[in-house]
Amino acid sequence: MLLELPSVRQEAWRWSDTSALPGHAQATPTGEIPAALPWLIGDGPRLLFVDGVFDAVRSAPGDIAVGAVSADAGDHALGRLAGKTGWRLRLGRAHAAPGLVQIVHITTGGADHLAAEIELGEDAQASVVETFIGDGWTNRLTAIRLAKSARLMLARRLLGASGYVSVTDRAEIGEGASLTIASLAAGDCDSRLDGHITLAGEGAFAEADGALLARGAARHDANLVLRHAAPNGTSRQTWRSVADDRATCAVAARVEVARAAQKTDGEQSLKGLLLARTATINAKPELEIFADDVKCAHGATVGELDRGALYYFATRGVPPGEARALLTQAFVADAIDRIGDEAARDAFRANVAEWFSKAPPKTEKG
């Protein structure tokens, strides 16, 4: 396959590094499945994809079909590679998915591409958790369509030990419908997250939150566009980036308010925490407003851990590494606590704690 990758000269890709992707694309996956898979508690549908291939034996797909999907990547370079097959969740009017839908993607050293489609009918509801583990390049495209008053919670956690995960979402939210997407990067892979979300119906709600944890030379890059196309819409974006060593986190979040989208209520909070002076955090909040009666708030800050708080911990006997981990977990909690499903929220919190406990030992400076 000939890879057509975006250039860093393009504004939307300036903070990404896709140079490792051709190497992943040529590598041969091992196909080895770990003994313990990261399922959460719950008896909802479960789907396992190994190197992009559905593993029917280890899955219980319930309402979810595997096969051709209808997902348009637009002009997104990586999304276009995802193809036209994958998994599909279609719920009719007033249906609710039976329990939490869980999808685990394992990539074992090569590159794999997969598309997905979530279409919820009027008043339908679903909660989906996707977990990414392994090594190599995992590339995904998800098309989301929510009809009137439908509700979707989509939570993703990137826990890969190495490699690259690219996730592209394209969502259209109908009248009074609600979409929440929460992302957590708490492994040692690089990532590129793209969300293109349109609040198409009146009174739609969209929330895109994320916690990005990066260390070593890892690089996370999130790019969001929330477009208010109809009146009375509400959008929320809460992003917390943490970078240690020589790692980089970048979050570019744009809110667009079309002329027709009066009474839009948008809030955006992008915060970064540098755990080392050699790390990099980029935050790029953007507002583009064509309507005249809107309320849009945004804030972007980058800072370091509060020395006073670290010292307070120390005087109570808490070693510096533990204090740093607790304070950092508190920092990213803003983005994770919004996850509505309790099992998913607890699991994501535990993944954050685990990320710190697996950190390579560091010499603490006094």
Add this chain to the structure above:
Amino acid sequence: MLQLNNLHAAVDGKAILNGLTLSVNAGEVHAIMGPNGAGKSTLAYVLGGRPGYEVLAGSATLDGHDLLALEPHERAAAGLFLGFQYPVEIPGVSNVQFLRTAVNAQRRGRGEAEMSAGDFLKAAKAQGEALGFSMDMLKRPVNVGFSGGEKKRNEMVQMALIGPRLAILDETDSGLDIDALRVVGDGITRIMRRPDKSVVIITHYQRLLDIVRPDFVHVLSAGRIVRSGSAELAHELEREGYVGVAQEERAA
């Protein structure tokens, strides 16, 4: 228990402690009083190892441990508790989480088993009740939105659960109304008035000392102890002021 010998210390290159010598034995409560700028808070921070406080000369030992050679968290593990004049607010971390982390870090340091969540909550609830600090407050983020009195009561709850050998309480009485002063003062006595524990109370005023009743009162001036006496010395200071009692020139 605590031995300070000829301690000299500086902040931002400016000498604040100028040869401070003090000996505190197990079972004793000492009060250190003195005018603004005398070095009272500096003494607390130097002993607590706060970054930016530079020790130029002298020694400080706690139960034979060289305090000055230890990291701040190791000093706590050695039995030192520092009560803050301005306790720090920590958004996003609950009091329960903060305290349980602290208690278990110290237990691990001593080779003891960690406390289970249930046992810890029970202990925290009991100590909280004794100090008028509700379970609801314990679940809130550390000191965020607390009044001055609530913050100081929180310090006492921490001290009760951590169970230090030596507490250095830096103006714990500041910002307290009469009722809160009584609660905090009684708390200090109940938690720390034991044959194997000691307290150093740093204060401007004698009113907390009416409740806690120190065995010794010292006057700190220009970074040295210029006079020591019994609890009666605090009353004398209250009547006559520092200038008359210290008979030493005031710190600038």
